[in-house]
Amino acid sequence: DNAMVFAFQKAEDVLPYLNDRCVYLVGMMGSGKTTVGKIIAEVLGYSFFDSDKLVEQSVGIPSVAEIFQVHSEAFFRDNESEVLRDLSSMHRLIVATGGGAVIRPINWSYMRKGLTIWLDVPLDALARRIAAVGTASRPLLHQESGDPYAKAYAKLTALFEQRMDSYANADARVSLEIFT
Ligand SMILES: Nc1ncnc2c1ncn2[C@@H]1O[C@H](COP(=O)(O)OP(=O)(O)O)[C@@H](O)[C@H]1O
Ligand SMILES: O=C(O)C1=C[C@@H](OP(=O)(O)O)[C@@H](O)[C@H](O)C1
Ligand SMILES: [Mg+2]
DSSP: OHHHHHHHSOHHHHHHHHTTOOEEEEOSTTSSHHHHHHHHHHHHTOEEEEHHHHHHHHHTOSOHHHHHHHSOHHHHHHHHHHHHHHHTTOOSEEEEOOTTGGGOHHHHHHHTTSEEEEEEOOHHHHHHHHHHHOSTTOGGGOOSSSOHHHHHHHHHHHHHHHHHHHHTTSSEEEEOGGGO
């Protein structure tokens, strides 16, 4: 399908297809949007932006976790939408979105100007990755004590249940199962 074509074509074949449009990576926490986005940007010669980082800069608070704590998730979501709106008027960007960006329909009106790609990774792999790096930077998964894998897996399962239909709105889906 579209996704595999995109993943395996050479940069010089992909660039005319993109025609300067932005690429938005969507998917659950830990799916690799930030990591993979930087690589794709490098390969295509596009600029890379992470919407979480842009929200931190515009709010003036250096971490998403602290923004959730000092303000609220709703405040973070409002700023996330503003960041996506501002990016949507630009060209030749790879944008790593936050895992929850897909839940607001207004964000799709911005992302639809470009190509949206869902990085679809099994929940057990997500929980394993997140437990390995710790949950401190991901407020929705953070916990003071207990088994980080079990807690992350349970919370990711609940979030995926709410979000899977939204992720499926993406133009393309890349299943990263084989790489985990
Ligand atoms: N394709 C991959 N295979 C294995 N580990 C990965 C892969 N992509 C990302 N990771 C690891 O998973 C963790 C989360 O990646 P990150 O890019 O921050 O995800 P996201 O931005 O989607 O939340 C990081 O520790 C990263 O090194
Ligand atoms: O899934 C989510 O709701 C969130 C994902 C995070 O980004 P990553 O997907 O890059 O971890 C960040 O935006 C915030 O902690 C909320
Ligand atoms: Mg990220």
